[in-house]
Amino acid sequence: MPPPALTTVRARTLFTPLDTGGRADTVTRRLANAIRLGLLLDGERLPAESQLAGQLGVSTVTLREALATLRTMGLVETRRGRGGGSFVRAPDDADRLERPLRLLSLHELRDIGDHRAAIAGTAARLAAERALVSDVRTLRGHAERLRGATALTDRRRADARLHIEIAATAQSPRLTRAEMDLWSEIGDLVWLPMEGRDVTAAARDHDLLIGAIEARAPERAREIAERHVAAETDRLLDLRLSLHGR
Amino acid sequence: MTVQVTSGPAVLRGGEHLLADITATIGRVMGSVTEVGAAMTALAAAARAGRRPLRRADLAALRPLVAQVLARHRGFAAGAGLVLAPDALADAPRCIDWWWADRGSGPGQLEVDLDPASAEFYDYTTTEWYNEPARTGQPCVAGPYVDYICTHEYTFTVSVPMVDGGRFVGVAGADILAGEVERMLLPRLSLLGRDGRPAVLVSGNGRVIASSTARILPGTVLRSPGTTTAAGRLPWMLISEPEPAAWRRQAKARAAMRRPDSCAPFTGGSLAAHQRISTRKL
Numbered sequence: 001m002p003p004p005a006l007t008t009v010r011a012r013t014l015f016t017p018l019d020t021g022g023r024a025d026t027v028t029r030r031l032a033n034a035i036r037l038g039l040l041l042d043g044e045r046l047p048a049e050s051q052l053a054g055q056l057g058v059s060t061v062t063l064r065e066a067l068a069t070l071r072t073m074g075l076v077e078t079r080r081g082r083g084g085g086s087f088v089r090a091p092d093d094a095d096r097l098e099r100p101l102r103l104l105s106l107h108e109l110r111d112i113g114d115h116r117a118a119i120a121g122t123a124a125r126l127a128a129e130r131a132l133v134s135d136v137r138t139l140r141g142h143a144e145r146l147r148g149a150t151a152l153t154d155r156r157r158a159d160a161r162l163h164i165e166i167a168a169t170a171q172s173p174r175l176t177r178a179e180m181d182l183w184s185e186i187g188d189l190v191w192l193p194m195e196g197r198d199v200t201a202a203a204r205d206h207d208l209l210i211g212a213i214e215a216r217a218p219e220r221a222r223e224i225a226e227r228h229v230a231a232e233t234d235r236l237l238d239l240r241l242s243l244h245g246r
Numbered sequence: 247m248t249v250q251v252t253s254g255p256a257v258l259r260g261g262e263h264l265l266a267d268i269t270a271t272i273g274r275v276m277g278s279v280t281e282v283g284a285a286m287t288a289l290a291a292a293a294r295a296g297r298r299p300l301r302r303a304d305l306a307a308l309r310p311l312v313a314q315v316l317a318r319h320r321g322f323a324a325g326a327g328l329v330l331a332p333d334a335l336a337d338a339p340r341c342i343d344w345w346w347a348d349r350g351s352g353p354g355q356l357e358v359d360l361d362p363a364s365a366e367f368y369d370y371t372t373t374e375w376y377n378e379p380a381r382t383g384q385p386c387v388a389g390p391y392v393d394y395i396c397t398h399e400y401t402f403t404v405s406v407p408m409v410d411g412g413r414f415v416g417v418a419g420a421d422i423l424a425g426e427v428e429r430m431l432l433p434r435l436s437l438l439g440r441d442g443r444p445a446v447l448v449s450g451n452g453r454v455i456a457s458s459t460a461r462i463l464p465g466t467v468l469r470s471p472g473t474t475t476a477a478g479r480l481p482w483m484l485i486s487e488p489e490p491a492a493w494r495r496q497a498k499a500r501a502a503m504r505r506p507d508s509c510a511p512f513t514g515g516s517l518a519a520h521q522r523i524s525t526r527k528l
Contacts, residue, residue, distance in 0.1 A: 026361060130467055132372065132451050141372065157366050168392035171453075171465030176394050 003208075023058050027066035030056075033151045035075045035088055042090035046076070049086075052097045100189060101240050109240055112186055113233030117226045119178045120163060124153045124209060124225035126170035128218040143206045155199075156191040159183075162206060171212070190232055192239070201231070261445070261484045264434045268367045268482075271430065275323055275420050276385055276404050278315040283408045283418035285311055286328055290410035299336030305343045315420055323347065324397045325356070325421035328408075329370055331380070334415040342370065346396060346421075356396050368395060379407035387482075390453060390465065392422040400424040400465070424455070426463060433455040438486065446485045455482065488490045 034040045046052055054176040067086055070076035077087045104112075127135070142165050146158035160183035167176040205228040212221035247507035285308050293300040305328060315326040327344030335341050344356040358368040370376050375388035389402035405419035431447060439458025446457040452468045462468070468485075 001424070022361075029364070130465060132467060134451070138372065145254070145367075154364075161366065164394060168394055171350075171390075171392060173392050173394075173399050176392050177398065180394065 011174070023060045024069070027056055027063060028069045029153075031066065031070055032073065032075055033153065035070075035090055040088045040090070042088055044088045046086040046088065050079050079081055082085035098243055101192070101236070102243060104189075104240065106237060106240060109233065109236050112182075113229060113236075116182055116186070116233070117229045119167070119175060119182060120229050121222045121226040123163075123170045123175045123179065124166040124171070124213065125218040125222035126172065126175070127166050128216055128221035130171050130215045131213050131216070136210065139165055139169065139213065141211045146206070147203055149204060152191055156187045159191065159202070160187050166209070166213070189236055192236075202228070206230075261486070264431065264438065265484055268427065268431060272314055272387060272402075272404060272422070275315070275319050275422060276387075276406065278318055278323075279326065279404055279420050280385075280406050282308060282311045282315060282326070282328065283406045286418060287408050287410050287415070288410070290334075290415055294411060300334065300343055302335050302338045302343075305341070305371050308343070308457065309345075312343075312345055313353055316345065318355055319420070320347065322422060322426050323420045324399070324401070324423050326419065327356070328416060328418050329376055329405075330416040331414055332371065340370075342368075344396065358395060373403075375403035375405040375419055376417055380414055380474070383407050383414075387449075388448065390427075390455060393421065397421050397423060402427065409482075424464065428456045431495075432458075438484075443486055448483050448485060450482065471486050 031040070040046075047055065049060050049063055049067075053060045056063065058066075067076055067078070071078060075089055075091065077089050079085065079087065127174060131139075139162065142158065142162040146162055149155045149158045160179075163183065164176060164179045167179040170176075205224060209224045209228065211223060212224055278285055286305075289304055289307065289448055290300055293304070308328060312326050312328070316323055325344060325346040327342065328346070329344065330338075330341040332340050336425050338360075340360040342356060342358055342360065345353040346356060347353060359366040361367055362369070371380075373388070374391070375386060378384070378386040378388065385404070385406045385474055387402055388403050390400050393399060393401040401424060402422045403419050404422065405417040408415045435445050435447065435458045444457060444459035444462060446459075446468070447455045449455055454462055454464050454466050454468060456464055
């Protein structure tokens with residue numbers, strides 16, 4: 001099975017359709033989350049299209065659109081003929097972890113970490129120099145949203161959003177774009193489910209970082225951001241090493 | 247928008263002209279945006295009079311006006327549109343009808359995630375350009391800020407409140423690239439600033455918009471008593487300093503203090519020590 005498509009925050013933010021497509025997207029998200037969370041089991045047959053559309057309160061056209069997206073994401077498989085229909089294809093956690101990670105060498109992972117540290121560290125330092133009280137409020141709002149997110153994909157996106165917002169607080173469109181590009185590239189890796197990411201440690205880092213920005217302590221903010229990235233990079237390096245030889 | 251000229255007598259005349267010009271330029275965009283807002287308000291009033299619910303499809307009638315804003319201010323207004331208050335429309339809890347300027351194939355529509363349950367929920371009600379007009383009932387010039395939703399650049403957003411029968415129904419607005427504003431200001435700002443006396447234009451919350459010295463850069467914050475000025479009426483202040491070294495000394499002192507909300511005055515005195523020259527209404 002191919003790894004799930006990397007959806008960039010920017011693409012999702014910019015290209016989520018507003019009208020009928022917005023509903024299809026909501027349906028896609030709901031079904032995808034249900035599959036990823038194991039509420040819908042691997043191999044399970046989805047109800048007939050008209051029935052499922054009725055249950056979700058959308059038109060069959062909208063449902064078909066959502067199913068087409070889920071098929072390209074590899075989360076649903078449609079078989080024709082007798083005994084056919086749409087079937088759930090639950091992603092195998094190990095598979096989802098290993099494929100993208102196996103593609104990266106240790107030096108590539110280290111290099112991604114170096115790049116992230118450079119961007120996040122500088123963004124944090126400049127944000128601490130340039131943040132207004134209202135900016136700090138916005139950052140806390142995003143940290144809160146991340147804390148409240150439970151689904152893996154939601155956490156990944158909320159995490160990305162918080163770091164992008166810090167770069168925006170640095171008043172730098174270039175650093176902001178760099179964070180967006182980095183998160184679209186490595187966001188899925190950072191939030192890989194295996195071994196579990198220490199959610200509490202990440203939240204503590206974020207609180208400390210926002211605290212340093214609020215206190216206008218540029219060097220402390222940079223240090224915390226770099227340490228935060230280093231911890232995430234170390235975890236990925238350990239995971240990559242554990243795959244070695246398997 | 248209120249613009250204050252705060253300066254010593256030496257830069258008085260030129261400073262006034264510079265502020266008058268940039269105020270007029272932004273005022274013209276604000277005027278166009280106000281037309282869009284008025285049309286939307288009329289639409290809401292007509293729906294109310296006819297006891298019809300206001301729907302998202304109704305907004306299509308306003309798109310020619312939005313396109314006109316972009317055409318009229320081509321090269322200056324990078325985006326424009328309408329943002330509706332939650333529950334202003336009968337068939338959409340939240341709605342953004344925002345367009346960016348022509349990139350070869352006509353205006354493009356901004357699409358954002360407005361589902362509050364989504365991790366990528368774009369909550370426009372917390373933005374300065376929405377919140378200030380909603381709160382004060384006054385037009386607003388928000389920014390400069392990094393707009394990673396629409397322009398992806400350093401941006402100002404001008405916005406006007408839309409009120410129907412006493413009810414706030416949203417804002418009409420336009421995005422202006424900060425680089426364009428600086429391009430207009432810089433030649434004359436450089437003339438105003440002289441050796442040892444840089445001229446600096448700051449927004450109401452102390453963010454530097456443009457400056458005649460490389461030592462005080464756009465996007466940085468000058469923490470001053472001016473930050474407490476009433477919001478909604480955005481005061482831009484033109485500041486001329488006789489002693490650039492004093493700024494650096496203060497920056498160091500501030501860094502040493504590291505108090506979250508300390509507001510150091512611009513120089514040894516308070517802002518009141520400056521001579522307030524004029525106030526303009528936009």
